[in-house]
Amino acid sequence: MQEVTTEKKEFVPNIVAFCCNWCSYAGADLAGSSRLTYPANVKIIRVPCSCRVNPSFVLKAFQQGADGVILCGCHPGDCHYVTGNYYTRRRMALLYSFLNYLGIEKERTRLEWVSAAEGARFSAVMNDFVKTVTDLGENKRLTDLRVKEGE
Amino acid sequence: MQRIGVFICWCGSNISATVDVVKVAEAMKNEPGVVYSANYQYMCSENGQQLIKQAIKEHNLTGIVVGACSPRMHEATFRKTAEAAGLNPYMVEIANIREHCSWIHKDMDEATEKAIILVRTAIAKVKLNAPLMAGESPVIKRALVIGGGIAGIQAALDIADAGFEVDIVEKNATIGGRMAQLDKTFPTLDCSACILTPKMVDCAQHEKIDILTYSEVEDVKGFVGNFSVKIRRKARYVDESKCTGCKVCMEKCPSKKGLNAFNMNLNTRPAIYIPFAQAIPNVAVIDPEQCIKLKTGKCGICQKFCGVGAIDYEQKDTFVERQYGAIVVATGYKPIDLDAFNEYGYNDNKDVVTSLELERLMNAAGPTNGVLLRPSDGKHPKVITFIQCVGSRDSSGCGKPYCSKICCMYTAKHAMLIREKYPDTEVHVFYIDVRTPGKNYDEFFRRAVEQYGVDYIKGMVGKVYNENGKLMVQGSNLIDNEQVTIESDLVVLAAAIEPEPSVRKVATLLTASIDTNNFLTESHAKLRPVESPTAGVYLAGVCQGPKDIPETVSQASACAAKVIGLLVKDKLKTNPCVATPDESMCNGCSQCANVCAYGAITYVDKEFRIGGGKTEVRRVASVNPAVCQGCGACTVTCPSGAMDLKGFSSKQIMSEVEAICKK
């Protein structure tokens, strides 16, 4: 086995994942009980439904220094609250264009549907997202704002 | 001042093997607001809970964080613990350091660091928690069973016997499901109709059971204890209350070419028909696709001959709306389409049949009156070859990845029954593995081999083709390591089973989740196998996963026990995590009511003080806490930021975001 490089320069992104209680959070639980790994820098916040996620939460995360924010909800048609995930989808579309306006790469946010039975998908989605964000590098744009704000 | 207690669980080695639990608990002692932090092997155990209770009392805790397994597992447990120690149960937060941490990370430092962040995040949240009181909602003491196969029948009978009203909604014209189509049943070989029909009759005669056949669920509103369901009663063109089941119409109907679905389309039936002799209800139904009167306006013969005036060509679909406390889904299965399996020649050769077709060919009430004759020429087949696992355990993508579970047993049954009835018939079975776990099951299979001399060949079949009127089954014999070709008269395919397709619609209406194979998902694979994740919705029979009749019946009875347990309650505790508007900020714009899927939001005129001793009347949103399900859609929609969700307030979520991002 190759020694892990001793240089501590390697960029490890910080990722916030919002998961709806009924599908995606349960999917994440299943990923856990099936021992399907994904990087430790993903931290999950449980919300009742993806539609509880105010776009301002996503902006807040970026402002606080998150490098990527992912939202996970039930598949279209399967929302525990009937139509919640449709609202989420529309709101996220708006958020993407707003982020674009701010000059933040769209790829730093993502909306994914993960059901309670899709532990493997949860882990695959997280691995993929972490990789995408790692490739993008650190989120400087909004953290800078935060720093200025803190002055 | 907040006084937070932190409790880190080892979960034996489940957490402690990858998370340094002592270090986490120690680190939390330095968090602002934390006055107590401990670790223990099993927090959920009696002793663990005792430790929590004691700490709450001794340290006068105002909130607690338990770093343990998923809140979906033990949140309720720890809320009860807190309550028992005099703390409001909603002053509890769980940090999921097992499923979301120790089980997915291998590196101890990394996992420990993440666990610290997760617990810190929960602390940030709990500091903003407010005590909440669960409300109450009444339970409607009536159950709905969707699907009238053996699963639905058993569940309905058990629930009704406990004294509760049950409605069975069945999409076909009769209840009975697939079991009604079977001939004999493993492992005891009793006749399927003989054990099923009495149960069907019991349902029909039970004063607490109402059977709605030829009906489908159209819409579902509400929630556990209080569902409101709209049911479509499809036009039968026959008045159910008048028809006596005399079958005169069936004899007289001139349009006799409809495929008989009950006989797996192996023969035909008239346009007006009763599906089978023991159908419940024993009432005719007209197939509008085939009825001359309905299609052209001419004919009308059945109406002339019907002695009780039951025929009504003008009948339209009607709708009934009923209220239920609990819903059982028992929508069953169908064999898969074999279009993707050309190699077996199913579509090209009449004498290649599925196992369910064979059931009909062997059944005394079937198209051949129980005499085994091949469909092409009506002759006795002398050599019969069975092919197992057709479309089951298939990783190629053409079939299903799962084992259909019942096929090994029913093929052994078929082989045995044929050898018993026609000893001069040669029977071969191609199999990948024979899987017969279950009480008396392996013994049953061995009887087929040892007592009935059925030839089991381990190997896969490459193709089935027709040569001079003979079906050539070409396959490999893995034991003898050779290619074999068996000249056969009849080929029987043990086709995989899949959930009845309409289950997708049912699942969507009930917001019950479904897996990649369209089986309904249970709440917990081991501990809550008959409950769907949607409260008040239960799962019975093959709609949840492949199973045979004994297992289906057990599951149906288990469902019934769960339903009874729910219906005996007069009131249910409701989720207090509901939306509430800040009335001082609400301008009554109606946007929140527009997004609420439950109609929980109305508007009221309220008087507000505006200073100088004056008041003003303004329209503000008002949420009905018994109706609100707590999704939060309205909170994000509200343009003035007036709407918030208890238990998941904007401030709480923002504080979690901050805690995660804090470097």
Ligand SMILES: Cc1cc2nc3c(=O)[nH]c(=O)nc-3n(C[C@H](O)[C@H](O)[C@H](O)COP(=O)(O)OP(=O)(O)OC[C@H]3O[C@@H](n4cnc5c(N)ncnc54)[C@H](O)[C@@H]3O)c2cc1C
């Ligand atoms: C060839 C073959 C042989 C078998 N032999 C045996 C045997 O010998 N012994 C044994 O133990 N098991 C046997 N089985 C298995 C047995 O058939 C099943 O275990 C059993 O039928 C499952 O019952 P169920 O009620 O879950 O489903 P089903 O029997 O499929 O019943 C489901 C019912 O729900 C109705 N429905 C579906 N969707 C809707 C909807 N949307 N709305 C309203 N109603 C709906 C259907 O019309 C049907 O009446 C055999 C299976 C096959 C294929």
Ligand code: SF4
């Ligand atoms: S109208 Fe004619 S075709 Fe239609 S069911 Fe009656 S007799 Fe049969």
Ligand code: SF4
């Ligand atoms: S949270 Fe809002 S939108 Fe969701 S059910 Fe309650 S009132 Fe309706």
